[in-house]
Amino acid sequence: MEQNQKQIKVTVRNMTKKFGDLLVLNDISFDVKKGEFLCVVGPTGCGKTTFLNCLTNLYQPTSGEILVDNVPVDLRKQNIAYIFQEYSTMPWLTVEENVGYGLKIKQVPKAEAQQAINEVLEVVGLEKYRKFYPSELSASMQQRVVIARAFATKPDLLLMDEPYGQLDIDLRFRLEDELLKLWKANGTTVIFITHNIEEAVYLSEEILVLTNKPTSIKQKINNLLLQPRNVVSPEFAALRNEVTELIKWW
């Protein structure tokens, strides 16, 4: 375990992305350790989503190198899950089928898949809705389906792009806690992008603060607050204020 803590899961070296003449990502380098929870924050429009898309090779970076487990990232071979900002459920599948989709693609045996589905449905509190279709669910429930689908495959690397951006505050707190539970249970490496500083301080072990375009790394902050964290505590407020100051452009 001690050894695992020190292993590097993701290596980003000199990642640069240009769209035509527009330089979006400017020479970004960092590492993420295995099992680490990294939050990425930055000013609006600084290219956070482009950053994640390059990381998964959805966009080809213009230059630089991205390694997962020391090999170039390959979504077909590596066990990576990506949760988008929009609720990307498949409307023609039931909750259960949505959640099991990744397992089916990975050809996990049926009994084993069913067990994994049951487990994650319980965690996100959707056991009673397994036969429902996405259109019959509220927005926040749909997002829980997406989260369950990502977790069902027990990914080694989970990428999340502002997954809770549209949710109201109570639900956001609940889902953050669920995410932490799942992260701890599975030892997943998480890269979580958010514009919500409170969320970043609540979840992260490390916070990567990005600059305005062309985006580079402004600072990496080690978040040592003990979990479970209390958003009202003075230490929490101090860190939240510190990060907010770093991204404030006005």
Place this chain on the structure above:
Amino acid sequence: MSKYIDLKNVSKTFVSKRGVHEVVKNVNFTVDENELLVIFGPGQCGKTTLLNLIAGLEPISEGEITVAGKKVEKAGPARGVVYQKTALFPWMTVMGNVSYGPTSCGKKKVDSHEIAQHYIDLVGLSGFEKSFPNQLSGGMAQRVGIARAYANQPAVLLMDEPFGHLDAQTRYLMQEELIRVWEQEKRTIIFVTNNIEEAIYLADRIIVITNCPTTVKGEYQIRLPRPRVYTDPDFLKLRAEISDFVDKSI
């Protein structure tokens, strides 16, 4: 002067082929002159309808609304509205948009331009007078919307989730700006939002309303000194208290 705006037993029903739809039910509240009242409630709870009734854009089914002692019967320049979608005239410059109200109320061009310039300066858009809406960012366009509403010099400003579609950070900035403008030129403002942080940051008083049909569920006088700080323990305590209340009452 107290009870500047007075809603007495206000109800609104829409009748369609599919039946009678009761949207606002027996709402009573008053707003003091120059008070910043926030109406807070979840999505689709009839907040916009309520605001339209006060603006005089929709006829009331039952009850009565008075502003400064006069019964609201139709829309008028005394009540300016700022919408979520900025609703600027795309073929007009910033100056054209902001001076539109005073010009159409019969003011001379020179005078209405002078008034418009004052409010363009006040919202921090000096230098952008000749820009067109499509050349502005979301936050800037919303400032034009605020300047345009102010330029009519209405006694009452009705704001319908004006920052709802802005990203979190621009939203913070615009909240600061609105308070700054309002403190320089006080108006009676009714501000509708579904964002609890925004409600507490802005309000003199918050009215909590709940789902269709809209009814008033609770009221909070916000006594925190301005400028308010999102990480202030009293702010966070209030946030928890109100969101807990909303959770329980829906």
